[in-house]
Each structure stands twice: as structure tokens, then as C-alpha cells.
Amino acid sequence: MAEKNYYDILGVKKDASDADIKKKYRKLVRQYHPDVSDHPDADNKIAEINNAYETIRDKDKRAEYDAMLNNPFANQSRASGFGGQSAAGQGGFRWEDIKSQFGDGEAFGDGGFRFDDIFSAFGRGARGSAGGQAGSRSQSSGFDQFGSDFGTQDSKGQDQHAEITVDLSSVYSGDDYSIKLNVPVRQANGNVDYDNKTLKIKIPKGITDGKQIRLAGQGAAGNSHGKNGDLFLKVKIRHDANxxxxxxxxxxxxxxxxxxxxxxxxxxxxxxxxxxxxxxxxxxxxxxxxxxxxxxxxxxxxxxxxxxxxxxxxxxxxxxxxxxxxxxxxxxxxxxxxx
The missing domain is CATH 2.60.260.20 (Urease metallochaperone UreE, N-terminal domain)
Known part of the structure; x- marks a missing residue:
């Protein structure tokens, strides 16, 4: 047994509910994902977290694990069966571990994804490999498929909404407008900065009050390689009092x-x-x-x-x-x- 048990690794109490465990697990994955974390041992940390979660998220495995914690001198030979640590090695994980965590076709999180998405992310050659490592950052890119669920890799930035006021005469004829915005820009180090930018907007002829103009890629910055969100400008028509x-x-x-x-x-x-x-x-x-x-x-x-x-x-x-x-x-x- 490791010094810290699986409950300690996930930072939850032994009587924590399934919902609390899942919530804590997601939070830790966001924090220690190797592509975004500055932690010096992020790869091993993620493997440790996955191993812990695989056990205590499963009702039967959790019951066995709790029994072993209560009687640490019994069934010691079975310890390697929890979390796949023995098979994958310290800091690694197995494809079967991921499969058992997320299930074939199980919708996970609000966005959800398919088992086939995970399969393609890690490469078909990884399936069935007991020692497939995720220790290097280049290999850990498979987690990019989980970005929309964990809010880490390759997730599109949020769409932004604003209002633009145009003259009624512009609506009759169509016109070009310029607006100044602080546009979010993701830097090479992953941080988001803002750049003052002048955008030229084409006001379509015949647009009516309350309609929106979509500016692709001018919304909030995406995570890592994820695309920026879009900017939607709600049109407000300016006209005389009469x-x-x-x-x-x-x-x-x-x-x-x-x-x-x-x-x-x-x-x-x-x-x-x-x-x-x-x-x-x-x-x-x-x-x-x-x-x-x-x-x-x-x-x-x-x-x-x-x-x-x-x-x-x-x-x-x-x-x-x-x-x-x-x-x-x-x-x-x-x-x-x-x-």
C-alpha cells in the first residue's frame, strides 16, 4: 500500500458521495493535466489520480478497498489489482484502465464523448498495451479529446455578446462600420492577454432591429490549440424621435x-x-x-x-x-x- 490511500489522493472523505468524488476528480484533472500544469511531477500525479478514481468510483471495488483499509494485513496480494498500478508502473496507466473508468459509449460530463473518441485519441496501437506510458508531454496529448469536458485542452473559447448601434440610413443601404474591441489573444505561454483591435463590420442591407451579426473567432480565447469563440453583435437601430x-x-x-x-x-x-x-x-x-x-x-x-x-x-x-x-x-x- 502507498503511504497515502486513494481517498487521500483524491482529497475526499471515506464516506464521500459518488457525486462529490467525481467533482473532486475533475478538479484534480484540470489542475494536474500535464499540458497545463506547472507541477514538476504532473504526469505521475495524473496517473496516481486516475488509479485512485478507478477504484473508488466502482461500488464493488470500493467495498473491497475499504475492507482492505480496515484490515491492512489481509489480502495484501490483491493490492496491485486496485487502479492498475502494478501493470502500468508508477506514473503510467493502461488503456484498459481508461476504458473501465469511462465505459463503452458512456456519456461523461455535460458535453459527453464516445469511447471511440478516446480510442482514436490514444491511437489504435495503444489498446491492450499494459505498459503504455503517458509520462511525456508529447504522449499525453491524448487527453486533448477530453478538453470539452475538463475545460483544459483544445476547447473552444466562449462566445461573447455585445451591442452595436447603427443608423437607420445604414440599414436601408448597407454600410461599413468600425468598432474598437479588447480582443482576447492566447500567448505562447498559454496565458490570455488582450489586444486593442479595430474591427471592420459589414452592416447587411435590410437587417432589422435586434438581429445579430456574427464575427467568427473574435470571442474569448480557446484553451491551448482550441479555437476562439465567436462574437455576436446585437444590432440596435438609431433613428430620429419622429x-x-x-x-x-x-x-x-x-x-x-x-x-x-x-x-x-x-x-x-x-x-x-x-x-x-x-x-x-x-x-x-x-x-x-x-x-x-x-x-x-x-x-x-x-x-x-x-x-x-x-x-x-x-x-x-x-x-x-x-x-x-x-x-x-x-x-x-x-x-x-x-x-
Missing amino acids: IRIEGADVYQTVNIAPWEAALGEKINVSTPAGTLGVTVPKNSKSGSNLRLKGKGIPAKQSGDLYLTLNIVNPDISSEEAIDAYEQLKQAFADTSINR
Whole structure:
């Protein structure tokens, strides 16, 4: 028996639950993985951890091991059967040990992986080899397949999300924008640093409010050789106060004079779709909408532009204006207005 028992190696109590043991095991693998750990004996440490976990994760093996701990002078010849230490040698592990830990086709961890993934990671020649060593860093690269589960090797960086504000005119025509970001960059020593970078972004014509633009590889840095995550920019459309947007439809409030509303006239209106000539119908009311089909945001299915009429009375501070309104009042003396 080694000086430290398997519970000591994993840092758990003898009555620890299976969930606590698995949680501690993952934490230790992340800490002592040979490709990321600065520990001088990381290779042997990983082998020791694997041997311990193989035994106490198995209900029957754990019961036998506990019995042996309680009576250390019994069954000493069976000690080498726990964890595969005798077969693999100090600091090594066997392919069969890994197979017994993770099982054929067993989904392990949140991401999960297949037994075939492990098989291909260590090479088909390793299967059945009792003395296959993982003592050197070049040989330990097989653990790269476990990166998505342990958060160590070759795992893709997290996707990042941000917001970009663009002008409504840019949405109508498509445009190029530049933004400055602190982009995560993994250095040769494995550390992550941040680099100020200016990114040029193409604003697609017809993109609507709330849609996202994906910038591949501009998210958080991946582990080791893992790819960077992606950056997703949520589009927020900037527009004037007299405009509101509903999907691809655009609503714009347009001020008109009382006589334009009453008599009906053709007026020129500056809109996101350009300057448009619009005919105001006779007897138009405030709040009524003029629909311009297809003049909304030019999305895959173009929206419409709605001009909401707002009648604005002119200033009557001058004597001439007051007289004009008095005449208007007399002209419409018989008009009844519902209040």
C-alpha cells in the first residue's frame, strides 16, 4: 500500500458521495493535466489520480478497498489489482484502465464523448498495451479529446455578446462600420492577454432591429490549440424621435398645415427611403396614416413606410394671422364639432 490511500489522493472523505468524488476528480484533472500544469511531477500525479478514481468510483471495488483499509494485513496480494498500478508502473496507466473508468459509449460530463473518441485519441496501437506510458508531454496529448469536458485542452473559447448601434440610413443601404474591441489573444505561454483591435463590420442591407451579426473567432480565447469563440453583435437601430420601427415596418410622423389637410396637396417628405413626393388626401385628420408599400426596411421581405399625419397650426401672434382666423371662423360658423 502507498503511504497515502486513494481517498487521500483524491482529497475526499471515506464516506464521500459518488457525486462529490467525481467533482473532486475533475478538479484534480484540470489542475494536474500535464499540458497545463506547472507541477514538476504532473504526469505521475495524473496517473496516481486516475488509479485512485478507478477504484473508488466502482461500488464493488470500493467495498473491497475499504475492507482492505480496515484490515491492512489481509489480502495484501490483491493490492496491485486496485487502479492498475502494478501493470502500468508508477506514473503510467493502461488503456484498459481508461476504458473501465469511462465505459463503452458512456456519456461523461455535460458535453459527453464516445469511447471511440478516446480510442482514436490514444491511437489504435495503444489498446491492450499494459505498459503504455503517458509520462511525456508529447504522449499525453491524448487527453486533448477530453478538453470539452475538463475545460483544459483544445476547447473552444466562449462566445461573447455585445451591442452595436447603427443608423437607420445604414440599414436601408448597407454600410461599413468600425468598432474598437479588447480582443482576447492566447500567448505562447498559454496565458490570455488582450489586444486593442479595430474591427471592420459589414452592416447587411435590410437587417432589422435586434438581429445579430456574427464575427467568427473574435470571442474569448480557446484553451491551448482550441479555437476562439465567436462574437455576436446585437444590432440596435438609431433613428430620429419622429420615427418608430416595428419589425421591417417604419412609422414616421409628418407635420402638415391645416390647409394641406383640408384641401389636399402634394408635399415632399424626407424619409429613410429618400425624399418622396406624397399626396395628402382632402379632409385628412391628425393621426391618419399614409402607407407607402415597400418603402420600409428592405429586408428579405421588405416592410412598408407609414407616414402618420400631424396637423400643426401656424403661429397667430400677428394681427394679420388673427384676422385670417376670424374670417375662417365666420366661414365655418355652421360647422358642428363633436367634443
